[in-house]
Amino acid sequence: MLAVFFLHFRPPPRPFMSQALNIHTAPLGVVNAALTVFYVAEGAQPSGYGQTLWSATGLDWSQSIAASGFTGKQGQTMDVLLPGGKRQLILGSGSSSANTSLTSWTDRGGSLMAKLAATRATDIAVVVDEPSATPAALAELAAGLRLRRYKFDKYKTARADDAVGSITVTLLVTDPEAVDRAIAGRAATVEGTLLARDLINEPANALGTLEFVERTRELEKLGVSVEVLEQDELEKLGMGAMLCVAKGSARPPRLVIMQWHGGRDGDQPLAFVGKGVVFDTGGISIKPAGNMEDMKGDMGGAAAVTGLIHTLASRKAPVNAIGVIGLVENMPSATAVRPGDIVKAMSGTTIEVINTDAEGRLVLADALWYTQDRFKPRFMINLATLTGAIIVALGHEHAGLFSNNDELAIQLLNAGLNANEKLWRMPLSPAYDKLIESKFADIRNSVGRPAGSITAAQFLQRFVNEIPWAHLDIAGTAFGASNRETNTSWAPGFGVALLDRLVRDYYEG
Structure with missing residues (x-):
């Protein structure tokens, strides 16, 4: 049986030696990343492409959230370990009105990076296909990822076990080309x-x-x-x-x-x-x-x-x-x-x-x-x-x-x-x-x-x-x-x- 864990988040580990962050976009489809992330709203079940990913696990949603205490509140996580070393991270997106402003998407990107850093994964796919995920919103999400990834640690002598290296995040979205343009416009x-x-x-x-x-x-x-x-x-x-x-x-x-x-x-x-x-x-x-x-x-x-x-x-x-x-x-x-x-x-x-x-x-x-x-x-x-x-x-x-x-x-x-x-x-x-x-x-x-x-x-x-x-x-x-x-x-x-x-x-x- 697959194991389901609800992780109470601890502070991220010591700064990484490399701050490199590669952000790509891709259409919704086959996911090959070691870690796949999708969001679930408070009190709701997986929807959109997240529902497809969850169904593929063969797990019962009601039993999993009962065991983990996951309700979809903003900041909550449920970590699912899959065969072959793959992993799903389900994040609570809060109420449906939680992401109404562009600045809330920037903060969401920062919060996402904190959670990704704690997993120490380096190859990550993030599904963002909810109706409010406009190209401008996703550009703010990407901005939040980059801003949160920043560390000023050039004068620290890092230990070898801190060397995670670069992180690649692929955003799975409905219109990759439009999102790419928006991200490029925000990058400067x-x-x-x-x-x-x-x-x-x-x-x-x-x-x-x-x-x-x-x-x-x-x-x-x-x-x-x-x-x-x-x-x-x-x-x-x-x-x-x-x-x-x-x-x-x-x-x-x-x-x-x-x-x-x-x-x-x-x-x-x-x-x-x-x-x-x-x-x-x-x-x-x-x-x-x-x-x-x-x-x-x-x-x-x-x-x-x-x-x-x-x-x-x-x-x-x-x-x-x-x-x-x-x-x-x-x-x-x-x-x-x-x-x-x-x-x-x-x-x-x-x-x-x-x-x-x-x-x-x-x-x-x-x-x-x-x-x-x-x-x-x-x-x-x-x-x-x-x-x-x-x-x-x-x-x-x-x-x-x-x-x-x-x-x-x-x-x-x-x-x-x-x-x-x-x-x-x-x-x-x-x-x-x-x-x-x-x-x-x-x-x-x-x-x-x-x-x-x-x-x-x-x-x-x-x-x-x-x-x-x-x-x-x-x-x-x-x-x-x-x-x-x-x-x-x-x-x-x-x-x-x-x-x-x-x-x-x-x-x-």
């Missing part, structure tokens, strides 16, 4: 997100300002024009705000300009600006030692911008886009900027440095001004792990959105929902703007705890003029966030899918 966003994860996860000793520059130059293979401004050029431009942050570090500052020309000549570009503090000690206003290692991720905004430009170029997006990232390291030393120092930004605005740990806005002040002054973009969006205050306000589920333009803000909110990278709009007003005024300079870079994320945004707004602009404070979502179905890594790569969705939905065509 996944790769951009994984690039952002890689950059954020790298330790600061391996990814300084110059190493980050080299990573951006790799985008030239995709047709991206990469321009790098070195310290002497930044000094000539008068970028005193950005330069003062770098004064305490042996690593030189760099401003990187990435240009993708996919639109028509003369079309206004879409501009994206990222904070790239490769490590942030706080400078003279030094941070507490606890969890300071997380500050290797203070370049999460720059990572997202780099991942986005990679995405747009990879899929040949029909737009002109600019990615500008300010790369510095904030360190305490005899040459570091001091609290009370006054610096002049590229715009001519003088800034009193109250707190050297409010450094990201100083970097962005010059990067934003340079971008709007040189490129005259259609809009300008900056991303930055800017304030701890936004985590107090929103936790790790939403990034803060600040904008001077209602239309752009609404577009971003919608894109965030569609990409499952959610935003929450926060206020800007003249009342908050008064708080950043300084006794000794035009403005000051810190006003203390009250409305900390809002006053930081008011500071940035001084450097955008009248261009439609949005500031995304991603301090709570760029790294260290709670693990989702599609991410077990420290950094989720937040922002790439969101901004790619914005461009696709509102600025192409």
Whole structure:
């Protein structure tokens, strides 16, 4: 008699040496894979091609689920061992309304990968033929598989028994050609997100300002024009705000300009600006030692911008886009900027440095001004792990959105929902703007705890003029966030899918 087991899932084993994942599609038909997977809805019996597979086992469905406790609830599994070393894994898909949104299919792909990894199988066929499994839904399922498969384990010394090798997943679907097209259309966003994860996860000793520059130059293979401004050029431009942050570090500052020309000549570009503090000690206003290692991720905004430009170029997006990232390291030393120092930004605005740990806005002040002054973009969006205050306000589920333009803000909110990278709009007003005024300079870079994320945004707004602009404070979502179905890594790569969705939905065509 065939044995039926209901497996209570334990955490996946230690990271595999190889993260290779091959995803194919095939029509419903003969299955030769060592492991076959199909879904059953809550309270239901196998249907579609899953019913054919189950019937071939010769087992009684009612007896099997009674023995295993399987009811089809989301997350449940029933593992069936077959003669010849073959195996069936039946997964609960929950209620019929459980997979109504595309983002739920992304999560479903992540959950599926977790279960596949636990089986340690390498040749897998997955039947997905339910009515809601549209090509777009299956592209999200494939995206979830790839995103969940990601591990940042390059610095681990793996044991020999961890070496499972590459995994091949064949999706058995009703229209393989349509699904292949949809998966290919989604793949560029996944790769951009994984690039952002890689950059954020790298330790600061391996990814300084110059190493980050080299990573951006790799985008030239995709047709991206990469321009790098070195310290002497930044000094000539008068970028005193950005330069003062770098004064305490042996690593030189760099401003990187990435240009993708996919639109028509003369079309206004879409501009994206990222904070790239490769490590942030706080400078003279030094941070507490606890969890300071997380500050290797203070370049999460720059990572997202780099991942986005990679995405747009990879899929040949029909737009002109600019990615500008300010790369510095904030360190305490005899040459570091001091609290009370006054610096002049590229715009001519003088800034009193109250707190050297409010450094990201100083970097962005010059990067934003340079971008709007040189490129005259259609809009300008900056991303930055800017304030701890936004985590107090929103936790790790939403990034803060600040904008001077209602239309752009609404577009971003919608894109965030569609990409499952959610935003929450926060206020800007003249009342908050008064708080950043300084006794000794035009403005000051810190006003203390009250409305900390809002006053930081008011500071940035001084450097955008009248261009439609949005500031995304991603301090709570760029790294260290709670693990989702599609991410077990420290950094989720937040922002790439969101901004790619914005461009696709509102600025192409």
